[in-house]
Amino acid sequence: MEPWNKANNKFKRRSNILKIRQRILIVCEGSKTEPKYFKKFPVNTQIVDIEVDGTGYNTLSLVNKAITMKEEAEKTCQPYNQVWCVFDRDSFDADNFDNAITRAYSNKIKVAYSNEAFELWYLLHFEFYNTGISRDRYKQLLSTKINALTKGKITEYHKNDDDIYKMLHDKQQTAINNARRLNSRYSDNCFSRHNPRTTVFLLVEELNKYI
Numbered sequence: 001m002e003p004w005n006k007a008n009n010k011f012k013r014r015s016n017i018l019k020i021r022q023r024i025l026i027v028c029e030g031s032k033t034e035p036k037y038f039k040k041f042p043v044n045t046q047i048v049d050i051e052v053d054g055t056g057y058n059t060l061s062l063v064n065k066a067i068t069m070k071e072e073a074e075k076t077c078q079p080y081n082q083v084w085c086v087f088d089r090d091s092f093d094a095d096n097f098d099n100a101i102t103r104a105y106s107n108k109i110k111v112a113y114s115n116e117a118f119e120l121w122y123l124l125h126f127e128f129y130n131t132g133i134s135r136d137r138y139k140q141l142l143s144t145k146i147n148a149l150t151k152g153k154i155t156e157y158h159k160n161d162d163d164i165y166k167m168l169h170d171k172q173q174t175a176i177n178n179a180r181r182l183n184s185r186y187s188d189n190c191f192s193r194h195n196p197r198t199t200v201f202l203l204v205e206e207l208n209k210y211i
Helices: 006-019 033-039 059-075 094-106 119-123 135-149 164-183 200-208
Strands: 022-028 048-054 082-088 110-115
Touching: 022 033, 022 059, 022 200, 033 048, 033 164, 059 082, 059 094, 082 094, 082 200, 094 110, 110 119, 110 200, 119 135, 119 164, 164 200
Parallel strands: 022 048, 022 082, 082 110
Antiparallel strands: none
């Protein structure tokens, strides 16, 4: 019998992880902002394959797209271990938004949604918010916060900034804590009425497991 030692044990654990390499699909409403952010997570590609798809679809049509991609992967015997949809409430009809989330859950698809916009997740890196904010106000607040954070090097928030993940990374745990606190305020399934709210932190925590 091979003698036990720390090096051998570490190698065996590593080998087992490689054998069960995870596949995660993230289907985003936005074609740039969200995909750019999630692609910046420095996951270990030896243990997980992250596929980020910026479809340009919204709410219900986005969920239907994710269901189709999930089913196609299963047919080719390359199923995803997890499928996520990322979308915002924006100005979409309440029923459309609520039905999209319910349909996703009923098809075993996870949802990282924001009400009203994805930028709420960014703002929670700085402080806790529990009142609804307009889309224009999101931009104004983020511009002020980022200007202070970068000491004037960046004076305005831009949706498709390539450096937003790196810029906010040190404050990520604050955002997770604030988002979880905000999330705990709601218990019913009237998702469209939960403003502000974001479940993006759930996807962020999942991706962090593979870094």
